[in-house]
Amino acid sequence: MTVSGPPLFELEDVHQSYGSGPVVLNVLEGVDLQVCRGDFAAIMGPSGSGKSTLMNIIGLLDRPARGRYLLKGVETASLDDGETAALRNEAIGFVFQSFHLLPRLTAWQNVGLPLVYRGLGRAEIRRRATGLLETVGLGDRAAHRPHELSGGQRQRVAIARALVGEPEILLADEPTGALDTDTGQEIMNLLFRMNEEQGTTAIVITHDHGVAAQCPRRIQIRNGRLQERDPPPNGGGAGL
Amino acid sequence: MRRFGRTSLLEACGGLLATRQRAVLALIGIVVGVASVSSMISVGKIVKDEAARQFQELGTDVLAIAVRARDKRRGRARLELSVAERIDSLPGLAAAAPFTRGAAHVTIGGASRELAEIVGATGEFAVLNRLPLAEGRFISRLDRGQYFCTLGAGIAEKLRKAAGAVVGESLRIGDTACTVVGALAPATTQQRAFDANRIVAMPIGTAALVIPNKTLRDIVARMSPGTGYREATKQIEDYFRFRAPDMRVRVRSPEQLIEQLHRQMRLYTLLLGTVGAISLLVGGIGVMNVMLVAVAERKGEIGLRRAVGARRADIQAQFLVESTILSLAGGAIGAGLSFAATWGICRFAGWAFAVSAEGAVLGTAVAAGAGVFFGFYPAWQAARLNPVAALRG
Ligand SMILES: Nc1ncnc2c1ncn2[C@@H]1O[C@H](COP(=O)(O)OP(=O)(O)OP(=O)(O)O)[C@@H](O)[C@H]1O
Ligand SMILES: [Mg+2]
Numbered sequence: 001m002t003v004s005g006p007p008l009f010e011l012e013d014v015h016q017s018y019g020s021g022p023v024v025l026n027v028l029e030g031v032d033l034q035v036c037r038g039d040f041a042a043i044m045g046p047s048g049s050g051k052s053t054l055m056n057i058i059g060l061l062d063r064p065a066r067g068r069y070l071l072k073g074v075e076t077a078s079l080d081d082g083e084t085a086a087l088r089n090e091a092i093g094f095v096f097q098s099f100h101l102l103p104r105l106t107a108w109q110n111v112g113l114p115l116v117y118r119g120l121g122r123a124e125i126r127r128r129a130t131g132l133l134e135t136v137g138l139g140d141r142a143a144h145r146p147h148e149l150s151g152g153q154r155q156r157v158a159i160a161r162a163l164v165g166e167p168e169i170l171l172a173d174e175p176t177g178a179l180d181t182d183t184g185q186e187i188m189n190l191l192f193r194m195n196e197e198q199g200t201t202a203i204v205i206t207h208d209h210g211v212a213a214q215c216p217r218r219i220q221i222r223n224g225r226l227q228e229r230d231p232p233p234n235g236g237g238a239g240l
Numbered sequence: 241m242r243r244f245g246r247t248s249l250l251e252a253c254g255g256l257l258a259t260r261q262r263a264v265l266a267l268i269g270i271v272v273g274v275a276s277v278s279s280m281i282s283v284g285k286i287v288k289d290e291a292a293r294q295f296q297e298l299g300t301d302v303l304a305i306a307v308r309a310r311d312k313r314r315g316r317a318r319l320e321l322s323v324a325e326r327i328d329s330l331p332g333l334a335a336a337a338p339f340t341r342g343a344a345h346v347t348i349g350g351a352s353r354e355l356a357e358i359v360g361a362t363g364e365f366a367v368l369n370r371l372p373l374a375e376g377r378f379i380s381r382l383d384r385g386q387y388f389c390t391l392g393a394g395i396a397e398k399l400r401k402a403a404g405a406v407v408g409e410s411l412r413i414g415d416t417a418c419t420v421v422g423a424l425a426p427a428t429t430q431q432r433a434f435d436a437n438r439i440v441a442m443p444i445g446t447a448a449l450v451i452p453n454k455t456l457r458d459i460v461a462r463m464s465p466g467t468g469y470r471e472a473t474k475q476i477e478d479y480f481r482f483r484a485p486d487m488r489v490r491v492r493s494p495e496q497l498i499e500q501l502h503r504q505m506r507l508y509t510l511l512l513g514t515v516g517a518i519s520l521l522v523g524g525i526g527v528m529n530v531m532l533v534a535v536a537e538r539k540g541e542i543g544l545r546r547a548v549g550a551r552r553a554d555i556q557a558q559f560l561v562e563s564t565i566l567s568l569a570g571g572a573i574g575a576g577l578s579f580a581a582t583w584g585i586c587r588f589a590g591w592a593f594a595v596s597a598e599g600a601v602l603g604t605a606v607a608a609g610a611g612v613f614f615g616f617y618p619a620w621q622a623a624r625l626n627p628v629a630a631l632r633g
Contacts, residue, residue, distance in 0.1 A: 061547060061627045082551050089549020100544045100631065105251070117549035161548070 006073070007034040008168060008201055009058065014067035015224075016053050027053045028064070029224030037168070040195045040202045042212040045221035051205045052173055054221065058203065059171045060088050072168070089117050093162030093200075095172035099154045101146040107133060107157050108142040114165040132160040136190060152183035159190060163200070170194065170202040176211060188214060252562045262530045267570040269523020270607055274574025275581055276516030278603030280509055282582040282596045287505040290591045291498045297429045298494040299370050303333075303469065304433050305459040305476060306490045319456045321444065323483050327459060330479055332472035336461040337364035340447055341434055342454035346395065347412040349402025356395055356440045358413060360447025360454075366390070366424070368460045371436055376407040376422025383443045389418045394437035396423035413440065413450045428592070431497050433458060469493035508585060520606070523570065524614035531563045531618035535625075542622050543630030556623035563615025564608055571607020575600035 016028040027050035035041065045051050056062040057069060060076060069076045071091065079087065093114075094100075101110045111132055112125035120128075130142045136156040138149075146154055155175060162170055172191065176184030188211055194200045204215065212218050218229040305327075307319045324338035340360035345353045359365070363380040366373070378390045389411075391399065396406045399420065403409040406423045418440070427436035442450065463472045473491040480489045535542070542555055550558075578599055586593040 056628045059547065061543075061631070082553070085546070085549050085551040085554075088547065094547045096631070100540060100547075102541055102544065113545070114548040117545075117551075117554060165549075 006036075007070075008037045008039075008072065010034050010068075010070045011057070011064075012068040012070075014054075014057060014064040014069065016050070016057065016062075016065050026224055028057075031067070031224070031226050033219070033226055035169075035201060035203065037201055038195070038199045039217055040192070040215050041204070041217035041219055042215035043203060043205045043219045043221060044207070044209075044212050047207075049221045050224060051221055055171050055173050055203065055205060058169070059092050059094055060084050085117070089114055089165060091168050093165065093167040093170045095155070095158050095162045095170065095175045097174040097177040099146070099151075099158045099178075101154055101157060101161075103146050106143050106145055107138060107149070110146070110157055111160045111164050113161060118165065128164055129160070132164045133157070135163075136160045150183075151179050152186060155179060155183075155187050156190065159187070159194075163194060163198075166198075168201055170200050172202065172204045174205050174207065176206065176208060181210075184208070184211065252558065252565055262526075262533060263566055266523055266526025266530045266566065267573070269519050269521075269526050270567050270570030270610060271523070271574040271577065273516050273518075273520030273523050273610070274571045274603040274607045275577040276512045276519060276574075277606050278575050278578030278599035279581040279585065280512035280516060280599075281602050282578060282599035283505060283508050283512070283585055285596045285598060286582070286586060286591055286594055287501060289594065291501055293592075294429050294431055294498060294501075295494055297370060297427070298431060298497070299462075300494055301463045301465075302368060302370070302494065303461045303463060303472060303476070304492045305336075305461060306433070306492070307457055307459070307480065307484065307487045308490070310486050310488045319484055319487060321456055324456055324459050327461065327476065327479055330472075330475045332464055332467040332475040334462045334464045335364055335368060336459050337362050337368050338444070338456055338459045339365055340444060340451070340454050340456050341439075341458065342451035344413055344440075344451055346440060348395075348398050349411075352398060352402060354395060354398055354438075356392075356413075356438050357434050358447055358451045358454075359434065359439045359441045360444035360451075360456075361441045362444065365441065365460065368462055369432065369436070371427065372425045374423045374425040376420070378422055378424075379441055379443055383421070385445055386443060387416060387418045387446055388421045388442065390422040390424065390441045391420055392424050392435070392437045392439040392441075393426035394435075395440060396420075411440075416450055418442065418450075431494070433460075433492075469495050504589060508589075520610055523567075524610045527563050527566055527611060528614040528618055530566065531559060531615050532621065534562070535559065535618050535622040539625065539630045540633050542625055543627045543632075546625075546627035547631065552623040555625075556619045559619035559622045560612060560615050563618065564611035567607045567611030567614075568604065571604045571610075574607065575603045578603060 011031050011033040014028055014031040015026070017024050017026040019025050031054060043051050043054065057064050063077065071087065076084070108126055108129040112129035115125045115128060130139065133139055133142050136159055138153060138156055138160070141149060141153060146157070149157065170191065175191070176187050179187060191202055191204065192214070195202050206212055220227040220229055321338060325336070327333060328336040342358050343355060344358045346356045347353055361379065363378060366378040374393065374396070376390065379388055391406065399409055399411060400406050406420055408420065410417050410419045412418065424436065463469065476491050477489050480487055545555060579595060582599070583593045
């Protein structure tokens with residue numbers, strides 16, 4: 001599903017490390033990555049290899065210690081808190097392994113949360129959120145709270161929340177990690193469908209080789225660097 | 241209003257309900273604090289009104305002079321009417337009215353007995369005491385030796401109930417029948433030497449027969465224009481020093497009364513202010529604690545909100561709104577309680593209670609201020625959380 005053109009985002013020689021002094025832990029050591037609109041990439045790697053660290057940088061939750069990150073051609077290092085937040089709100093949708101739904105809010109309120117920060121009115125938020133819940137097959141659960149939903153349903157609510165703002169990039173950190181194989185496959189199918197129907201770019205972190213095998217792009221993270229596996233047919237950019 | 245719609249207000253309430261028990265404890269401090277501050281302001285306003293009212297009713301230029309025997313055991317020292325009457329010759333005094341007084345039971349309508357204050361008075365008495373008439377006339381010089389009386393409003397009302405009229409009716413003091421020639425309008429201040437609503441005013445001569453063992457001890461006087469009460473007091477004391485050396489003289493002026501009133505108020509203000517400040521501090525720290533716990537418990541929520549597009553400022557605002565709502569809830573209850581507290585204080589101090597919106601409004605504002613002030617640090621903590629760390633929980 002890769003569409004050629006300028007990359008949607010681009011990482012160049014990105015470094016990230018934790019700790020200081022003698023116990024410094026270099027997690028990312030020169031990551032290069034180019035992702036184009038419509039890409040669907042799986043990121044794989046052993047536990048502790050820095051997958052989440054990478055995703056937090058892509059999602060503008062964290063800043064790299066060194067290197068450049070260009071999102072839609074914008075140098076993200078120069079953005080202030082308000083601009084970063086606006087970009088997160090408009091360009092990025094997160095899906096987490098542990099769903100991260102707010103227990104006090106109903107399904108549609110959870111889904112509508114990104115729109116609250118876009119300053120939309122309650123009625124409009126409700127309309128769009130329920131629409132998204134229908135898309136993920138939970139139209140009849142809009143008024144339910146997270147604790148009334150199954151794990152698979154919760155993750156679908158979380159996906160609806162990630163998509164409600166029509167972001168360009170969907171970032172999923174082990175979205176199927178807390179689910180059984182069948183439910184996990186349903187979630188993956190939902191992501192594939194969104195990628196196909198809406199052209200949403202998706203980056204999915206997974207430990208599951210079965211899941212990764214279905215993704216057009218597969219990226220392995222090892223020793224703080226990325227390695228593209230089976231480069232996609234049209235040869236989309238990938239660092240070593 | 242961007243990013244500050246109704247949703248976040250509703251969510252703020254929801255967030256607070258989740259930490260209900262701790263919140264209740266913090267609220268108590270705010271409630272007591274705001275109640276104290278509101279009462280303090282209300283009491284201040286009531287006392288101001290009270291002072292103005294008393295000035296108006298008593299006049300600013302009237303002195304109450306009490307002359308007492310200096311040494312009770314030496315007994316027979318007494319104030320002569322002639323000495324008392326001529327006190328108006330002092331340059332500081334424009335007029336003076338000596339009077340005697342003593343409690344006695346009066347019989348109204350043949351049956352009902354009322355405790356009244358028999359006042360032996362001259363015609364000046366009503367004028368100097370600023371006691372307006374409701375009907376009839378006040379007793380005068382011409383009534384000397386007559387069993388005539390003018391009644392305070394309370395006694396007059398009793399008589400009207402029993403006999404249907406006041407002027408022309410009579411009541412009995414002991415065995416003596418007394419014809420009523422007039423009635424006073426109701427008095428509201430309690431600051432006179434006597435209860436004006438319960439007096440039975442008679443000529444001094446006849447009063448002496450009705451309350452035989454009550455000697456002349458009191459004078460009401462008006463100061464000459466331009467004379468301060470300290471100056472007048474000095475003249476009065478000098479006057480009696482030579483003419484009645486065995487007597488002790490006390491002069492009271494409305495100014496003094498109001499000074500006393502303000503002293504009393506300052507005491508309440510100090511008390512309420514201290515209690516209010518301490519309670520607000522305790523409550524505010526409680527609010528801060530509730531909010532700090534909320535921030536710690538809801539790290540995941542904070543991280544998630546940041547991830548979906550909340551700015552630091554949005555997070556800060558969210559928690560500030562929550563702490564302010566928490567404090568305002570306490571403030572509303574406290575403002576309500578302050579009405580009860582103010583009522584109690586007024587009853588205790590003998591002031592007329594009045595509901596004042598100022599106290600409640602200011603108290604609520606104080607609560608909101610406390611919410612913002614004590615919520616600021618927790619909200620700042622929430623806002624500066626690293627989103628990645630917050631998401632990790
Ligand atoms: N805030 C932090 N402080 C110190 N070390 C950290 C911090 N965050 C991550 N690390 C370390 O960085 C390394 C990479 O962490 P990361 O969460 O990116 O791994 P991961 O690939 O997502 O692993 P997993 O598959 O278990 O989720 C780990 O060794 C981790 O302990
Ligand atoms: Mg991880």
